[in-house]
Amino acid sequence: MFYYYEKDQKILASERNDLPYAQGKPIPGAPIYYLVEGDPVLGRGSFKVNHPGQLKAPHGLEVLDASRLPEFPLDATLSAALEAGQLTAVNTGQVGWESVLSAAPSAGKKRLNILAIGDVGSTLLTGLKLLGGGVLSSIGICDVSDQVTARWEFEMGQINLPWDYNAFPDVEVVPVEKLFDCDVFVFVASRGIPPVGSKVKDVRMAQFETNAAIVKQYAKMARAANFQGLWCAVSDPVDPLAKTAYLESNKDENGNWDGRGLRPEQVQGFGLGVMNARAAYYAKRDEKLSSFLTEGRSFGPHGTGLWIANSIDCYDEEISRELTQKTVTANLWMRELGFKPYVAPALSSGALSILLTLRGEWHCGSVFLDGVFMGVKNRYTPAGVETELLPRIPDQLFGHIQEAAEELKRVL
Structure with missing residues (x-):
């Protein structure tokens, strides 16, 4: 009853x-x-x-x-x-x-602020500028370098359609003290990215300690500002940093948990989008992997623990394992070419996925499940975050999802 x-x-x-x-x-x-x-x-x-x-x-x-x-x-x-x-x-x-x-979603277009305009941040900014006119009223940019923000405000201000000068959201420089005066905060700051040619095998996790310290600083600022918007974690490692933002924002000045910061549903990790897109890249080029294009799914973190399912209804463990391996190591292949792999992540995981989120559409991202931020198909609705409900996930596949969660728990 x-x-x-x-x-x-x-x-x-x-x-x-x-x-x-x-x-x-x-x-x-x-x-x-x-x-x-x-x-x-x-x-x-x-x-x-x-x-x-x-x-x-x-x-x-x-x-x-x-x-x-x-x-x-x-x-x-x-x-x-x-x-x-x-x-x-x-x-x-x-x-x-x-x-x-x-907590009612604010109506109308959203104000979005980006922290750090480096390689990833500037590419993400460009994507949001060109594609975000329907959902973004403005984009604020903040960086430790005033020269960097001045450059990108100047560049973005000169991107316009002829005679339709309000088609794209305006870009403006915001001071750090007004960083959380927005509806959406995008964290792209990073330190210590291993250089091209380094022998680091897990490039993403190598950045965790230094980037977590930066997240902690801004999570405290979000708490102080009583931020009620969406925190988007884009920096690596995406999923542990999303959890760091949630945990640190809810601690008092003595480091004790008081629950007065970000709610878990206010935080989402944006790293799965590019993994899903990389899987599609390989699936388009190999008939054996092509079932992913119409039947596949991606689960887990942006990196170790990720699992690409070739299909839900006709799941094949070996095909899925091959596709997963190709997807997880795609960034290393780009580094072997001599380039940092940042363009596709900034657009597929960043700009495109964030805009899908703001439109209330299905996308790939990490939401709080089982005590970790787990990458799944999800969307934001007036009733809250909705995760895709599948009729039946094959046992082997569900086991991989569980393993991913346990791996994330070992990290944080």
Whole structure:
């Protein structure tokens, strides 16, 4: 049996009949927030429900696979809300969970700020400038070098269509103290990228310690600014840095967890897009791998632990392993040519995926699942982050997804 409550003019639902809220009466067509229990740190915050079993098992990887979810019959009211896409699960174990009830997406175009305009940042900026007119009102740029930002503001200001001078978002320099005066913050800062020709095998993880220190600094700033927008992690290693931003923003000045920073659903890692695109590159050039183009999926981090599935319905372990290996090592092949592999990541993982996110469309990115930021197909909706629900993930493939999560847990 389910009980309904009202709080902040929103309808809550629960199996518990002893919650300290006024009795509520569901309104047909109105959103419902279902209260679930969960770890205050490693549990999911809130998300769109697309299967009843996700209310019984809301935090683990099984939310991706309908066949692994428990049965959980809903009453007519909850069933109708789920069918209408208006059922949101909220983890009451998290400090300040009530803020989800009033967190409405801002209407209209978004203001986006980018930190660090190096190789990746400038390429990402160019993509957003050319393609973001429909969703971005402006793009702010910030860098340790005033010369760099002056250059790119000048360059971007001269990109226009003839006679339609407002088709593209304006680009302006923003000071660091106004970096979080925006709807979307894109973290592209990085230190210590191994040079071309180095013998480092895992180029991405080699940057973790130095880049995590930078993330910590800006996560504290986001906390101080009470930032309510989306934090996009683009720097390597993407997925651990996304988790770093979430964790560090929720610690007080003494390093103690207080949960007063970014909610996990406010952070997303943008590294899977290029891995998915690299898999498609190889699949287009080898008939044996071509099933990926119509049936495939990508799961896991931007690097070690990634797994490319050639197909969900006709999964082949060996074909998937070959495609995964090609995808994971594509960046090393580019380095062997003598170039840093940054253009495709900046566009496929960065600009294109971020714009899909802001449009509410399906994309590849890392969301908080099972205590880590896991790369999956997902989208943002008015009811929260929605992860793709597959009817059945083959056991071998699901095992690889679990291994990826465990690898990420070992990192952070």
